[in-house]
Amino acid sequence: xxxxxxxxxxxxxxxxxxxxxxxxxxxxxxxxxxxxxxxxxxxxxxxxxxxxxxxxxxxxxxxxxxxxxxxxxxxxxxxxxxxxxxxxxxxxxxxxxxxxxxxxxxxxxxxxxxxxxxxxxxxxxxxxxxxxxxxxxxxxxxxxxxxxxxxxxxxxxxxxxxxxxxxxxxxxxxxxxxxxxxxxxxxxxxxxxxxxxxxxxxxxxxxxxxxxxxxxxxxxxxxxxxxxxxxxxxxxxxxxxxxxxxxxxxxxxxxxxxxxxxxxxxxxxxxxxxxxxxxxxxxxxxxxxxxxxxxxxxxxxx
Numbered sequence: 001x002x003x004x005x006x007x008x009x010x011x012x013x014x015x016x017x018x019x020x021x022x023x024x025x026x027x028x029x030x031x032x033x034x035x036x037x038x039x040x041x042x043x044x045x046x047x048x049x050x051x052x053x054x055x056x057x058x059x060x061x062x063x064x065x066x067x068x069x070x071x072x073x074x075x076x077x078x079x080x081x082x083x084x085x086x087x088x089x090x091x092x093x094x095x096x097x098x099x100x101x102x103x104x105x106x107x108x109x110x111x112x113x114x115x116x117x118x119x120x121x122x123x124x125x126x127x128x129x130x131x132x133x134x135x136x137x138x139x140x141x142x143x144x145x146x147x148x149x150x151x152x153x154x155x156x157x158x159x160x161x162x163x164x165x166x167x168x169x170x171x172x173x174x175x176x177x178x179x180x181x182x183x184x185x186x187x188x189x190x191x192x193x194x195x196x197x198x199x200x201x202x203x204x205x206x207x208x209x210x211x212x213x214x215x216x217x218x219x220x221x222x223x224x225x226x227x228x229x230x231x232x233x234x235x236x237x238x239x240x241x242x243x244x245x246x247x248x249x250x251x252x253x254x255x256x257x258x259x260x261x262x263x264x265x266x267x268x269x270x271x272x273x274x275x276x277x278x279x280x281x282x283x284x285x286x287x288x289x290x291x292x293x294x295x296x297x298x299x300x301x302x
Contacts, residue, residue: 044118044259045128052131052138059139060148068152080154087158091150092228095162099143100232104225110283114276115141118262120221123250125207130174135263166228173206180204184243197241201230204243211246219246 069076082090106116115137122129143163150159172179180202183193197205205226211219223238224230233239255272262270262277270277276284 040256040259041122044262045122045132047259047263048118048133048135049128049131051135055135055139056142056144060144063145064148064152068149072152075153077152077154082155082158084158084161087155088161091155091158091162092166095143095146096166096226096228097232099227100225100229100236102141103227104238107221107225113284114265117251117276118265120210120251121254121257121262122210123248123254124176125174125203125210125249126176127171127174129210130171134265136265136267169200169228170206173201173203175203178203178245180243193243197230197243198234198239199231200228201226204245205230205233205239205241207245207249208240208242210249212248212250212252213246216247218242218244 079087103116106112115134118134118137119129119132122132147159147163150156180193180197181204183189183196196202201224205224208218208220209224211221213219214222220240223240224233225238226233230239253274255270255275257270257272257275257277260268261275265277269279270281272278273281275281
């Protein structure tokens, strides 16, 4: 257990960022990182990657060592008796199901969408987009607090394991490396693809969620909300499986909001007059609005 704890502690601190930095370099070297040179986007991606790594350690230390003992003084290690396997199952389901609804609400509640918009404004896909988020949103809504709470309750090992596996799966789904394509080409892998793409997020299904449009039968920013598990989209009728990749990524009519507005809204506002992040701007641009799907999405490419 000590080995597992050490492994996933490292993965959940600097291990994953270092691993994904290497993947990002490989994406660039092999021309897979479909990103144009843009200083504004580069600054936003860089800060989104680096600043949380500096701010979160002291914030989490205070949350774990000061806040939780005051809030839940009698609950420390209360669930330490739960076996590792069942702890992993319970946490994986509870954590990812709540994050599915959290993600879905961020697309359907205008105020929350303006936080989440930063993640979708990138006109490209790659591991950098995995980290690309509004800082205020990260500090207020991060799932890391849940992991810290579960560890305080005595579920540290399974919580770290789930957090590590989830990070790897979600990062792989954002990557511009199309690791799922061989499963669609090789006939004997088709059954594996059929199960995998319905169970976890893959590049094809998650790239569709980052598409500019949902009108081409490939992109589907109005659904495919699953983080680690895609099965929630299957269950709740918000999933679209095409096994194809969108032509364009981002949000329609992207105003190129300044990096500081995207990173620190609502503390700092955009100067683009029609932006949702500008002072007095629209709550939601109607051409960007990801409305609730009227009916379960049709699955294609099966």
